Amino acid sequence: MNKKREAIFQFLSVLIAIAVALIVTFIIILCVSDEPVEALKTFITGPLSTKRRIGNVIEAMIPLIFTGLAACVMFQAKQFSLIGDGSFLVGALATAVLLLKCNIPAVLAIFLGVLVGGIVGGICAIIPGFLKAKWNANEFVVSMMFNSILEYFTVFVLLNFIRDPGSGFVASYPVPENAKLSSFISKTNVHTGLFIALFMVVITALFMYKTKWGYSIRMVGKNPKFSKYSGINTFMVIFSCQIIGGFIAGLGGSVELLGMYDRFQWQSTPGYGFDGMTVAILAANNPALVPIGALFLAYIRVGTDVMARVTSVPNESVNIIQGIIMLLITASAFLSRTKHKMVIRSAKDEQKKMKEVA
Amino acid sequence: MNEDLLVMSQITKIYSNGVMANDKVDFSVKAGEIHALMGENGAGKSTLMNILYGEHQPEEGDIFLEGNKVKIGSPNEAIALGIGMVHQHFMLVPSLSVAQNIYLGMEPRKNGLIDMKTMIAQAEEIAEKYNFKIQTTARVADIPVGMKQKVEILKALARGAKILILDEPTAVLTPQETEELFHELMEFKKKGHTIIFISHKLKEIKQICDRITIMKNGRSMGTYSMGDMDERSISRLMVGRDVIKTVEKKKANPTETILEVKNLSCINEDGKHAVNNINLKVRRGEILGIAGVEGNGQSEFVECISGMRKDYKGHVSILGQCVDKLNIKKIRKAGLSHISEDRMSYGVATEASISDNLISDKLGESMVGCGPILSSKKISKLSSELVENFLIKCSSYKQPVSMLSGGNMQKVVVAREFAREPAVMIANQPSRGVDVGATEFIHKKLVEIRDKGSAVLLVSADLNEVMELSDSLAVFYGGEVVAYFEDSKSVTEEELGYYMLGLSRQSEEQIQRLG
Numbered sequence: 110m111n112k113k114r115e116a117i118f119q120f121l122s123v124l125i126a127i128a129v130a131l132i133v134t135f136i137i138i139l140c141v142s143d144e145p146v147e148a149l150k151t152f153i154t155g156p157l158s159t160k161r162r163i164g165n166v167i168e169a170m171i172p173l174i175f176t177g178l179a180a181c182v183m184f185q186a187k188q189f190s191l192i193g194d195g196s197f198l199v200g201a202l203a204t205a206v207l208l209l210k211c212n213i214p215a216v217l218a219i220f221l222g223v224l225v226g227g228i229v230g231g232i233c234a235i236i237p238g239f240l241k242a243k244w245n246a247n248e249f250v251v252s253m254m255f256n257s258i259l260e261y262f263t264v265f266v267l268l269n270f271i272r273d274p275g276s277g278f279v280a281s282y283p284v285p286e287n288a289k290l291s292s293f294i295s296k297t298n299v300h301t302g303l304f305i306a307l308f309m310v311v312i313t314a315l316f317m318y319k320t321k322w323g324y325s326i327r328m329v330g331k332n333p334k335f336s337k338y339s340g341i342n343t344f345m346v347i348f349s350c351q352i353i354g355g356f357i358a359g360l361g362g363s364v365e366l367l368g369m370y371d372r373f374q375w376q377s378t379p380g381y382g383f384d385g386m387t388v389a390i391l392a393a394n395n396p397a398l399v400p401i402g403a404l405f406l407a408y409i410r411v412g413t414d415v416m417a418r419v420t421s422v423p424n425e426s427v428n429i430i431q432g433i434i435m436l437l438i439t440a441s442a443f444l445s446r447t448k449h450k451m452v453i454r455s456a457k458d459e460q461k462k463m464k465e466v467a
Numbered sequence: 468m469n470e471d472l473l474v475m476s477q478i479t480k481i482y483s484n485g486v487m488a489n490d491k492v493d494f495s496v497k498a499g500e501i502h503a504l505m506g507e508n509g510a511g512k513s514t515l516m517n518i519l520y521g522e523h524q525p526e527e528g529d530i531f532l533e534g535n536k537v538k539i540g541s542p543n544e545a546i547a548l549g550i551g552m553v554h555q556h557f558m559l560v561p562s563l564s565v566a567q568n569i570y571l572g573m574e575p576r577k578n579g580l581i582d583m584k585t586m587i588a589q590a591e592e593i594a595e596k597y598n599f600k601i602q603t604t605a606r607v608a609d610i611p612v613g614m615k616q617k618v619e620i621l622k623a624l625a626r627g628a629k630i631l632i633l634d635e636p637t638a639v640l641t642p643q644e645t646e647e648l649f650h651e652l653m654e655f656k657k658k659g660h661t662i663i664f665i666s667h668k669l670k671e672i673k674q675i676c677d678r679i680t681i682m683k684n685g686r687s688m689g690t691y692s693m694g695d696m697d698e699r700s701i702s703r704l705m706v707g708r709d710v711i712k713t714v715e716k717k718k719a720n721p722t723e724t725i726l727e728v729k730n731l732s733c734i735n736e737d738g739k740h741a742v743n744n745i746n747l748k749v750r751r752g753e754i755l756g757i758a759g760v761e762g763n764g765q766s767e768f769v770e771c772i773s774g775m776r777k778d779y780k781g782h783v784s785i786l787g788q789c790v791d792k793l794n795i796k797k798i799r800k801a802g803l804s805h806i807s808e809d810r811m812s813y814g815v816a817t818e819a820s821i822s823d824n825l826i827s828d829k830l831g832e833s834m835v836g837c838g839p840i841l842s843s844k845k846i847s848k849l850s851s852e853l854v855e856n857f858l859i860k861c862s863s864y865k866q867p868v869s870m871l872s873g874g875n876m877q878k879v880v881v882a883r884e885f886a887r888e889p890a891v892m893i894a895n896q897p898s899r900g901v902d903v904g905a906t907e908f909i910h911k912k913l914v915e916i917r918d919k920g921s922a923v924l925l926v927s928a929d930l931n932e933v934m935e936l937s938d939s940l941a942v943f944y945g946g947e948v949v950a951y952f953e954d955s956k957s958v959t960e961e962e963l964g965y966y967m968l969g970l971s972r973q974s975e976e977q978i979q980r981l982g
Contacts, residue, residue, distance in 0.1 A: 320839050321830045328827055332816035338775060338807060339827035340796035453481050453526055 118451065119393060122444050126437035127405075130430045137429065138422055148420040155415030156408050164297025165411045166404070168369065172197070173403035174306040175361025176385025177392060178313045179354040184386075184394045185317060186350040187330040192237055192252040193358035194382020195259035196230035198375060200359025201366040202263050203229035205281050205373035208288050209271050218288035223305065223363040230359015231352045233259060238351035242344045248351065256378065264376050271373065280374035290368040300368035306400075309357060313396040316353075326350045358382060387431050390438050406431070471531075472498040472661055473519075473630060478528035480514050488514040489525070490685045496630070501652060501662045503672040503693070505705060506682035507761050507928060512665050513555075515682070516632050519663075520552040521545040551623025552632040557615050559622075561608035566590035568607055569621050593625055598654060613644035620651075631655065632663045637671055638762075649675050667705070667760060669698050669968050681705055684900070702964045714907075716914040719938035721750035725802075725922035726772070726891045729982070731781035733767055741767035742779070743946040746982025749891065749922040754913065756937025756955060757926045760967050764946035765926045766808060769895045773805040774798040775813075786890055799828055802890030806880055806897050808926070810873070814880040817869040821861060822850035824868050825883045832887070849886070857882035858908060874905030881909055885916060892916055895926045910936055930960055930967075941981055942966040949973060951981040 135149060142148045156166050179193040204226040207213070213221055237255050240246035271281035290300040317323040328336045329346040337343050361381065366373060384406060391402035410427055417424035473496045480489040489511045496502045504512050517523045519530065521539035530537050532548055539545050545552070559568050566587045567574075575585040590603040599617050607615060616636060623631055633652075637645045652662055652675060666672055672679060672693075679696060681688040681704045688704045726749040735741040742764045749755045759765055770776035772783045774795040783790050785801045793801070807813035815824050826835045826846055834849055836842035850864035859878045861871060868876055877897070884892065894913060898906040913936060917923050927933045933940060933955070940955040941948050942963065950966040950973040952958045965971045 319841055319843070321836065321841055322839060324823070324826075324841060325830065328816055328819060328823065331818045332812075334812045335814070335816045336827065337795065338773075338805070338813040340794070340799045341827065341830070342794070342796065 118444075118448060123391065123393070123438060125444070126434050129437060130433035133433055134426055134430050137426065142420055142422050144420055148416055148422045151419045152409075152412045152416040152422075155419070156411040158415075160294075160296055162411060162415060164294060164299045165414075166407045167299045167303065168297070169407035169410050170400070170403045171300075171302050171306050171368065172361050172365045172379075172381045173384055173388050173406055174310060174399055175364065176358050176381045177388030177399040177403050178309055178385075178396055179356075179358040179361070179382075180385040180389035181392065181394045181396050181399060182313065182317065182326065182350050182357065183354040184389050185330045186326045186346060187333075188241065188248050188347060188351055188354075190234070190237060190241075190248040190252040190351050190354065191256060191382055191386075192234045192248075192351060192355050193385050194378050194380065195252070195256035196233045196355035196358035197362040197365075197381050198263055198378045199233050199259050200226035200230035200362030201375065202266055202362075202373060203359070204363040204366055205284060206266065206271055208284055209282050213288070215285075215287040218285060219290065219367065222288050222367060223360055226363025226366075227356045227360040230362060231356035233359070234351040234355030238348045238355075241351070242348040252351075256382075260378055267373065267376065273372065276372065278374065279376060280372040283371050284367065284373070288367060290364065292368075298369060302364035302368035305360070305364055309360065310396055310399055313357065313399075317396055322349070358385070384431070387435055390435060470498065470534075471495040472533060474531040475515070475519060476529050476531065478515060478518060478525045478530075480511075480518060480523060480525050488685055489518070491528070492682070492685070492687045494680055494687060495690070496661055496663060497678070498661055499656060499659055500677040501656055501664055501675055503676035503679040504663055504665045504682065505667055505672060505679055505701065506688075507667060507705065510682040511685040512682055513634060514685075516552065516634060516663065516665060519545070520550060520632060546626045546628070549627055549629035550632070551626060551628025551630070553616065553619040553623060553634065553636060555634040555636075555638060557619055559607050559615060559618060562606065564604050564606055565601060565610070565614075565618050566603040568618050569593070569603075569625050571622070573626070590621070590625075593621060597621070597624060597658075598651065613640055613647070616640070616644075616648070617651075628660075630661045630663065632665070634665045635667075636664070637666065637668060645671070667762065669701060672701075673698065698968060698970070699961060699964060702968060714910045714914060714935045716936075717918070719753045719917070721753035721938070723751055724748045725751050725786055726924065727782075727784045728772060729782040731768065731771055731779060731783065733771055733776065733779035735767065740946050742771065745781075745946075745948055746979070747941060747948070748982060749924050751920055751922055752917055753938045754917050754923040754925050754936055756933035756940045757924065757943055758930065758933040758940060758963055758967055759928065759943035761928045763943045763967075765895070765928075765943050767946070768943070769805070769808070769893055769926060773803065773893060796831065799887075800831065803893065804828075804884040804887065804889035804891070805893045806877075806884050806895055808895040808899065810876060810880060810900070815868045815876055817876075818867055820867055821854065821859065821864040821871075821879055822846055824879050825850050825853055825864070825886070828883060829887065834886075853882040853886055857885075857912070874901040877901045877909065878905055881912060885912060888916075888919065889921055892921050892923045893926070894923060896928065897925070898927070898929065898932055906932075930963060934958075934960065934963070944969045944972075948978050948981060951978050953980065 138148050139145045156162050176193045176197055183190050204222040207225050208218060208222050237248050237252040240251050241248040267279070267281060273280060273282040290302045292298050292300045317327065325336065325341045325346050328341060329343050333343055388399060388402040388406055391405060392398035409430055413424040413427040416422050475492065475494040478489050478492045481487050492511065492515055494515060506512050514523065518525050519539065521541045521544050530539060537548060539548065560571065569590050570586050574581045575589060576582055587603050594601050594603065599621060601614060601617055607618060636648060640648060655662060664676055676693050678690060678692050679701065680690040681701065683705065728745060728747050731742055731745045732740060733742045745768060757765055767776065771779040774793060777792050785803055788801050790798045790801050811817065826849070829835050835846055854861065854864050857878045859882065860875050868879055871879065881897070897909050897913070901909070913923055913925065925933060925936055937955040940952045940958065942950040944967065
């Protein structure tokens, strides 16, 4: 099929999926809400109504960018690993442990904290990545199960090593002030982690499109047989892309902790790994488009939050939107007839051309 | 008897990847005959039969059964119409018994539960009716391949099939099992069943079929009565070519050995020798052609020497360097280039751009960038050069390969493989599915690289191609070399056909000259 048609088709299918998801949500809101018009209005315009709420959108966007990038790298190689979720959590934990247990000089605190978060996040991906690359163990299942292990490991470390008994809830000792990412817009929590996120967007995009390694990842995703036949080490690609994904997600966990929290307090995954998959799908696995996908998801997140506070519609409605979008974009049968028709048209055009040439 | 029982008219099928597998195919079968459907791999036989069995929907065309137009939307509808199919790869549940497999999904019931006793009794009854000796309580996993096939056939018959499609049924059978199968098929015929028999084994088809339809490149080459056809005319329709283009080339001047293969054997999953003790040498400045009907070990042979497959015995060396079981990157580094026979699976990544496809084997080389960084400048220079030199018709090298025609796609493959000026070029079916112009171009390039001092191994099922292009010629049959001609001009197409179809074989001494 020709490229323009393909691109148009892809763009339209994302738009249609979003539209369908929103319509379904609106219908549900109409059914459950006493004041549907008000609810809809707050949902759509709520996030823009005050400076603080705009800040909320940007804050929510930061972790989504990291996990979105992580998912992009793995999806580009057709590795549907959920390890981003576990790496995000354990990355943040590692940062907390490092900052609380080691006496890091103030200048290095942020840098080292975030870096260690990333490295530990990458380490988390070693087992599922290796099992997939070596024995073709389904990365989705393995990473999902491994995430539970990581979750309980996190609780174990939190309770036994860094818990502050003086805190009113289960949480670590406060993270040193000098290690925190400060907010730079008044009246909001928008923190300097945003720049780290945008920096990672640039780095990841360059990595995927301008390096041999990134090229290999893309080729293995596009056609593993072709890659193997060309002499690309498919084992290393499948293994490494998951570690890179884990690394980026781990960075995200650190940044989220240092930007938004005083203490490490997650006893279960905050779920950004899954959201990252939605973001990557919206961005068509292109790292450069991840901020847009993350912005969209953050926007509807904050929108439903505001709606939940002002009206009787609970903010779980965002899950409906997210679910339907994921379902429709990933369902290959969605609009498959239209696509098949386009394929046939292209094939016939080509035949005509061939005949003219002959 | 002379009425057509089944007519498929003007069937066109285009797959989602844009491949036109059937192009306005007409096909008809008479009641009570055994009808052969013949053609090479990829000729569209299986597609046509999958359409008849309801597994694929055609884009155009109609199916008529006993004169009535029918629409077959799924295998269930096909079964309801009395059409049964036995696939080349068995579709059985290994952990269940023979009887359970036969009645899978239509088990006799009693009080809402499966009635095992009745099921076994029914299975035995039907096996007896068709004279099948089979133990209905055995687990399918434990029975031999020939038996599994019988289970498949019984499965179709138990569902009331009057028309039975057999997709290459003898591919997995021993000669004795084949004999038995043929005997059974003749019995079916007597009982009034109609059989469509897909195969590319000439002898078998001559033995049992009444009529034959030959397919090539997604088109039907016509239906003939078996009595009117001899092996030669069938092979001409199947592998032959109408346009004979003479490739212009000087006489070869072969010098030292570049590629050497010693005692190469490999065994396929079904336990058969796909390649059996092959010795050969390809010298600098010559094109060694390997002729043969597809499926006679050529693919496996190429897989072994190109490193795609490592479970072989024997030795391969390039320029004196042993490359046994090295990874593909190292084998390529040793000087091997390889045009894959399966363009869509191995040759290209269709979603990727032309330039991405051109550099995939050059990551270790300075022509695409230094260190871990890809240089856009170098890549664009290399890509535009290759696009220009290899006449790839495209608007830009950034276009995805999927937009190109088959011929231009193949030119992308050829351009990539030629760019490094390899010591050995393996060209496996280089002109398959490629238009005349591109074929000529690829041939010209192969001769060019030969004259520059490469050793070329050309594998092709296309008789004219191997005969025209090769300097010397080897024929594969049943995983072995059955003939070797030092001068490819010394043999006629007819003679070659006999070797290719296993009708004759050179003496060991003659063959050994090759290795």
